[in-house]
Amino acid sequence: MRHRIAVVGGGPGGLTLARVLDRLGQPVTLLERDSSRDARPPGGTLDLHKGLGQLAMEKAGLAAEFRALSRPEGQAMRILDPDGTVLRDWPYREDDEANPEIDRGQLRDLLLGPLDVQWGRGVERVVPGDGVLVRCADGQEEAFDLVVGADGAWSRVRPAVTSTTPHYTGITAVETSLDGVDARYPELAELIGDGSMGVYGASRSIVAQRNSGGHVKVYARFRAPLDWHTELDDAEAARSSLLAMFDGWAAPVLDLLRHGSAFVQRPLYVLPVGHTWTHVPGVTLLGDAAHLMPPLGAGANLAMLEGAELAEAIAAADGPAELDEAVRAFEERMWARAGKWAEITTAGLERLVSPDPAQAIAVFDEVHAS
Ligand SMILES: Cc1cc2nc3c(=O)[nH]c(=O)nc-3n(C[C@H](O)[C@H](O)[C@H](O)COP(=O)(O)OP(=O)(O)OC[C@H]3O[C@@H](n4cnc5c(N)ncnc54)[C@H](O)[C@@H]3O)c2cc1C
Missing domain, CATH: 3.30.9.30 (D-Amino Acid Oxidase; Chain A, domain 2)
Incomplete structure (x- = not known):
């Protein structure tokens, strides 16, 4: 069954969702506010974790391409005291494939591949109903069976499901x-x-x-x-x-x-740790739009895996009722997983910017011991 699907936002989450839908033969409309691929600098580097971002790349059929571009040596890490003394030095270990780094621009280009993005289509408002209306800043309106807000921290889709703001x-x-x-x-x-x-x-x-x-x-x-x-x-x-x-x-x-x-x-x-909302048929969120958390290596990973999982669930759903069930199940799974990461990263940020610098070092000791 082919559904009318709109993805709002072409960040890591929205692109992964659109790419996996495309791979599974489900047409998708991808609306992105930026005027073009190169409208702004793509940002820094991202580490993709084995069971999260890397799994999403596998689901997108891009695992080999990711391996070819990623930098496993980027996992090397060193901690200094403000006086310059090296306190910890964790070099890259040859066999460590847990969290290789990739430039955001490279990741975006891999995911974009054959996708037909509607650039310069910033969404202003989403109105739930029988046929969910998406209104763009250019004044155009279109109806969809499902609208996915992958439009980041200041999501314009989010108000359709919750009044919570970051x-x-x-x-x-x-x-x-x-x-x-x-x-x-x-x-x-x-x-x-x-x-x-x-x-x-x-x-x-x-x-x-x-x-x-x-x-x-x-x-x-x-x-x-x-x-x-x-x-x-x-x-x-x-x-x-x-x-x-x-x-x-x-x-x-x-x-x-x-x-x-x-x-x-x-x-x-x-967003608050454990942020959820009452399910609204025809509209959902993923990534930062759903669970914005401190930038400590989880947000893009979660957004990508959510995108891949939601795409698989959409493509497997046969009719409107099954689609709605699939989205409900997706939300439950996303909330449970993201809630745990929100707790970890919120506590982590407090310790990394703590009055007692020993707290920060302990965070890295714990990560490297696990
Ligand atoms: C400095 C820094 C380092 C980080 N490092 C890591 C890391 O190593 N690993 C990790 O997993 N995470 C990391 N993160 C977090 C990560 O960047 C985010 O969690 C991730 O980008 C979220 O992806 P997303 O697709 O949900 O949203 P975004 O990346 O925010 O993408 C949203 C997209 O939607 C578009 N958009 C916005 N509004 C609209 C609209 N109204 N209509 C249409 N389009 C719209 C935007 O232009 C954008 O393209 C880091 C964050 C920062 C700030």
Whole structure:
């Protein structure tokens, strides 16, 4: 049975859903607000976990392509004290396939493949009913049997199922990046190693993470009121403000900020842990739209597996009643799994940006011991 399916949002979750539907012969309308594939920088690197994102890539028929592009060595990790002392050093182990890294842009391109995305089609509103209406910012309206909100933290589909909105965690991240580190800043390349390097002080941290091609993303995280700001459009003012905040930290660590280019501020928002809603026929959510949580390595993985599982459930459903049953079952499964990860990442964020830096190191010790 072919259903009329709309997927709103072409992030990791929406793309995986659309790609698996396409693979299973179920037509899909994919509406994406961005005007084109390259409308904005794709972002940093993602680690895909074996039973989550990697499983989704298998379901999408893209496991080999993922293996060819991914960077298992990116799992290497080092922790420094703010004075520059190396406290922990976990090199990449040859056989470790648990969480290889891949650039977001590469992942997006793999998933996009043959998909026919409707770029520049931002959804404004979704109205449930017998034939769910999707209204786009361009004024066009269309009816579907099922609309899936995969449109991220500030979902426009979510109000059709719940009035809950994300709240600020009290923790802000500022992101900057360096290009060509191996050639331009060999001492920083050495410091970061093959994967990532984190430095944890009282209620603040600096993490540097390798992407492919010598590109490094640097994340400064700290507790701050929501209206904390530097003039982030003015890179020099942002740099000075961050250097003052991390004053006294080892010179090579501060060099990551000194050499960073543009600065982007990201206050960390989350939905409540265990967020659910009363089922609404014809509309559902997945990924950040459903369970926005701290960015600690789970969100994209969950979004992708949810996309793949929902696609399989849709394709197997024979009529409207079966489709609705399949969506209900999908939601129950998603809520149970995402709820556990929301608990883990919420507790993790508190410990990683803790007044006691030993808490942060303990998080990594626990991860590496498990
Ligand atoms: C710095 C950082 C590092 C992270 N690292 C990791 C990691 O290593 N591993 C991991 O698993 N997760 C990680 N995450 C979390 C991860 O990025 C998100 O959980 C993930 O991107 C969610 O995917 P999604 O498809 O649900 O939503 P998104 O990625 O937010 O995609 C939503 C899409 O919907 C589109 N859209 C938005 N509104 C509309 C609209 N109204 N109409 C149409 N389209 C719309 C957007 O343009 C976008 O393309 C990280 C997050 C951050 C910030």
